[in-house]
Amino acid sequence: MSAPIRIGVFDSGIGGLSVLRHLITELPEVHYIYLGDTARVPYGNKSVATIAHYAAQSATFLRSKGVDMIVVACNTVSSAALDIVEAIAHVPVVGMIEPAARAALELTRTRRIGVIGTRATIESDAYTLALYTHGGSERLTVVQHACPLLVALAEEGWLAHPATLAIIEEYLRPLLDETVDTIILGCTHFPLLADAIGQVAPVTLVDPGYWATRHVQRMLGSHATSEHRLPRTARVEYYVTDVPNNFAAVARQFLGFDIGQPHRLSLEEITPIVTQ
Amino acid sequence: MSAPIRIGVFDSGIGGLSVLRHLITELPEVHYIYLGDTARVPYGNKSVATIAHYAAQSATFLRSKGVDMIVVACNTVSSAALDIVEAIAHVPVVGMIEPAARAALELTRTRRIGVIGTRATIESDAYTLALYTHGGSERLTVVQHACPLLVALAEEGWLAHPATLAIIEEYLRPLLDETVDTIILGCTHFPLLADAIGQVAPVTLVDPGYWATRHVQRMLGSHATSEHRLPRTARVEYYVTDVPNNFAAVARQFLGFDIGQPHRLSLEEITPIVTQ
Numbered sequence A, B: 001m002s003a004p005i006r007i008g009v010f011d012s013g014i015g016g017l018s019v020l021r022h023l024i025t026e027l028p029e030v031h032y033i034y035l036g037d038t039a040r041v042p043y044g045n046k047s048v049a050t051i052a053h054y055a056a057q058s059a060t061f062l063r064s065k066g067v068d069m070i071v072v073a074c075n076t077v078s079s080a081a082l083d084i085v086e087a088i089a090h091v092p093v094v095g096m097i098e099p100a101a102r103a104a105l106e107l108t109r110t111r112r113i114g115v116i117g118t119r120a121t122i123e124s125d126a127y128t129l130a131l132y133t134h135g136g137s138e139r140l141t142v143v144q145h146a147c148p149l150l151v152a153l154a155e156e157g158w159l160a161h162p163a164t165l166a167i168i169e170e171y172l173r174p175l176l177d178e179t180v181d182t183i184i185l186g187c188t189h190f191p192l193l194a195d196a197i198g199q200v201a202p203v204t205l206v207d208p209g210y211w212a213t214r215h216v217q218r219m220l221g222s223h224a225t226s227e228h229r230l231p232r233t234a235r236v237e238y239y240v241t242d243v244p245n246n247f248a249a250v251a252r253q254f255l256g257f258d259i260g261q262p263h264r265l266s267l268e269e270i271t272p273i274v275t276q
Helices: A017-024 A050-062 A075-080 A080-087 A097-107 A120-122 A128-132 A148-156 A162-177 A190-200 A208-220 A247-255 B019-025 B049-066 B075-080 B082-089 B097-107 B117-124 B126-134 B147-155 B161-175 B190-200 B206-219 B247-255
Strands: A008-013 A032-038 A069-072 A112-115 A141-146 A184-185 A204-206 A238-239 B005-012 B033-037 B069-072 B112-117 B142-144 B183-187 B204-206 B236-240
Touching: A008 A017, A008 A050, A008 A247, A017 A032, A017 A080, A017 A247, A017 B075, A050 A069, A050 A075, A050 A080, A050 A120, A069 A080, A069 A208, A069 B005, A075 A080, A075 A097, A075 A112, A075 A120, A075 A128, A097 A128, A097 A184, A097 A204, A097 A208, A097 B075, A112 A128, A112 A162, A120 A128, A120 A141, A128 A141, A141 A162, A148 A162, A148 A190, A148 B097, A148 B147, A162 A190, A184 A190, A184 A208, A190 B206, A208 A247, B005 B019, B005 B049, B019 B033, B019 B206, B019 B247, B033 B049, B049 B069, B049 B082, B049 B117, B069 B082, B069 B206, B075 B082, B075 B097, B075 B112, B075 B117, B075 B126, B097 B126, B097 B183, B097 B204, B097 B206, B112 B117, B112 B161, B117 B126, B126 B142, B142 B161, B147 B161, B147 B190, B161 B190, B183 B190, B183 B206, B190 B204
Parallel strands: A008 A032, A008 A069, A032 A238, A112 A141, A112 A184, A184 A204, B005 B033, B005 B069, B033 B236, B112 B142, B112 B183, B183 B204
Antiparallel strands: none
8 A cells, every 4th residue: 555645735824725625525535734823814815925935935835745736725825926936846736727718718618708816816927827718719708707705605604694695796896797608716715605606696606725636636647436425534734824703603614624723834934945 | 312222113005104194293213114015915814823923024134123112003903912022122122002992992981882893803803902901990891803804904095985884784784783882993994984984983092003103202291293194205214015006106105295215125025034
């Protein structure tokens, strides 16, 4: 019996747990090391320089843990700083953008695709670029919109509140005006709001965490599990840079089960590594 | 002519600019040094340990700038870590809590006071403690509620949106059920929403930034200006740890005028100072 594959997963905070959930479900035999930078969350309203700096620190930490692969479980980092993570990782790196863009292109029937995400993700144009790159020569329409309030609503757990629906309606209007038939949920918080988003927009929703997991499966030559259930005992080491009071409750919302007591990393432990 | 007084003002990000605005208006002759930790904003959902660590770094930086006084222009830091700032500052420190609590006690007629703020501010019970400490022996009722979504709404500029009103209604219900006649706006973002809050709750609203400014005036022996207008040329040095794309627009919303190009501090410049 060979040692289990080790996959490092990192995010700006706890949203990446919605990606980890897919990974655990589809690839329960893997040993996961999860890092959430909860002391500096969120990244979505920050500059590319700062996001890249933080991402480099997280990648360096995971590399020190001897992982065989890194999944960037954060759309903001995937769109703004994937190249830096790849340069540091020395192992294969899977981001959110490419798998989700390819899935959206397969799923759309009208070739009119919407993208929602944080301000940083949308301003990077990463999804638009990936869609046009892989979209072939036929006419393709992409409409994107930054939805920063949805992050706060998901963390607050207001998943079906009338105010949430009103905000989603306002944010999605430009996408629905352009009659998109597929929307990429380009932030790890948004799958929690999938029901509310589906109520406002009866279109195909693409969860990048799911499609990135499928991509990881292909890379590992693994088959989809037949059960699609969370295994009872996933082997995960959790590291976070801060443990606020409501951490356990919010983590449960994203992961679907209790995380237990995560390891607390001080910023000093990850900060000096990439300072030159 | 003596050198102008130098006041250091710091916040987790840009919300403190709503406090700086009061200071500039009432005390235009002072030289201000403002520090916003925009690379790690917000603090309101983080642990006391992390908030204290960040606050210590900001206080150390301002001390290195030779300020004569520090205004903690952040309710979260004022409620969770004022003692650490005082221990580091070596100059007088003015926080948001005490001046606002004393003002609320003067303004209430029914002695039923509400407090809203970030999760960290409310969980600290700092306002409740200050109100009961200074409230005398007569019966006093304090009702507090954490309103994290209001921070995101203020930054997004949705100051009068129907969704904003719906969210405020939900947050204020426990306060209005207890028929408070005065509400402390215990987060520097909330004064931007004062009109919307006033629409939902026809009560006296207490802006801690204003009352902290009055307190600073008294400490300096200065009289209130007769004009109450923003001076044309305020002398302010702005330092921030990150400059995201929308920084200028959001700063203008809080300050009322353009901030110009702030100095960008790298986290390394403020991080090692308090590492032991």
